[in-house]
Amino acid sequence: MPSHHRYSPYFPIIFLLVDLACLNIGVFVANEYRFGNLIPSRDYQLLQLILNVVWIGVFFSSNLQRINRNSRLLDHLNKVLTGLVINLSIVFALWFALQPVDYSRKYLFVTYLVFTVLILGWRSIWHYLIRYYRIKGYNIRKVVIIGKGDLSDSLSQYFKETPELGYQLVGVVDDKETADASLNKFEDYTIEKGADIVFCCLPQLSDEQVKDVIDFAENNLIKVNLISQFSRLSNYNLSIEQFGSIPIINVNTIPLDSLVNRFIKRSFDIVFSSIFIILIFSWLVPIIGLLIKMESKGPIFFKQKRHGKDNKDFLCWKFRTMTFQKNAEFKQATKNDNRITKIGAILRKTSIDELPQFINVFLGDMSVVGPRPHPIKLNEEFQPKIDRFWQRHAVKPGITGLAQARGFRGETSELSDMSGRVKLDRFYVKNWSLILDLKIIILTAMAIIKGDQNAY
DSSP: OOOOOOOOTTHHHHHHHHHHHHHHHHHHHHHHHHOSSSSSHHHHHHHHEEEEEEEHHHHTTTTTOOOTTTHHHHHHHHHHHHHHHHHHHHHHHHHHHHOSSOOOOHHOEEEEEEHHHHHHHHHHHHHHHHHHHHHTTTEEEEEEEEEEEEHHHHHHHHHHHHOOOOEEEEEEEEEETTBBBBBBHHHHHHHHHSEEEEEEGGGGHHHHHHHHHHHHHHHHHOOOEOOGGGGGOOBOOOOOEEETTTEEESSOOOOGGGGHHHHHHHHHHHHHHHHHHHIHHHHHHHHHHHHHHHHHHOSSSEEEEOOGGGGOOEEEEEEBBBBOOOOOOOOOOOOOTTTBOOOHHHHHHHGGGTHHHHHHHHTTOOEEEOOOOOHHHHHHHHHHSTTTGGGGSOOOOEEEEEHHHHHOOSOOOHHHHHHHHHHHHHHHTTOOOOHHHHHHHHHHHHHHOOOTTTTO
């Protein structure tokens, strides 16, 4: 039997205990901050117990103890953040439903702020420590590749370039002279080398040979991975679905196809937009509205039909920044545009004109982060000129997006301007994560503070 260098069976317990330690440190810090005492009162001890029980449930239901060695740090942290959002949703649902005690909102805020910082911190440290540990030759998976060709050569090179993943290639099996062993000896060779994983290159193997490899591997507790020409589609998001007994490869799956991910993003949108509408928008609208009315006649808000998710039309809200013209035709704003009012120029420069779109977010037409919704005529103009333009509409449009955070704002007078936006939008659609959303929000805030010459 092969010797398997696997994680200790105690790893899940260790992960859970460290997570719970971070949570309870958050509780003690919050209690000290709110009540001047590290030890919670009896009522808050009950809350502490509930928080611990809920996290244990989320921990195991979200598989936070299982870490794919191929995962990037961002993938791992996004999984943890997803667990935190689910945890918070459950806690607040219980809080509103039961309300046995009027618990302090500041207490919960500080608890989860400290918990979030600590859990993300220790998980990041672990990520780098385990990779360093593997580079030193521990926690290794021994690999045998069956079938020599371009794909196997690429895979071999990948293992050499990424020692931190802990894959050790012990040999390639094929009937070619350059192989380490012949196909008729792959069973003895695999056992001799103590392989943990076998990679089968489908272009080089027949169906019968693949079946023999799988039967042998299952009898010896060895993992089998299949690689094929589909492996070359690295620019696409692949997933496998089952149609009866037939496996089907989906080549354009995106993260927000997942119901859990959509729940996470929608929950974040509702919480973020609700806080903004209650705390800021409620007093900002009368002030901005008065300034707009004082300078020019017309409505406070400008509403325009735009394409949303799946190209469905919706009314996008903005503060009016131009002189009002009833039934005016669409025309992009340009630098020194004489239609822009004085207060409108300030609103555009500071991006305050976009803030009413938090209403769109709350209603579900938009998201806080996503590809910016273009006027319909602009979409119709550029869609035939840019490949895969409509892919940006596979998700809800956002108040801000990756393109805007990277400086693609304002007028799109050149094809390259729009092409650059669409490229970044497509990257966002394919690589969405909660961490990416938070990063874009921070970058947008920094861009607004610094000022942007394209904002006009």
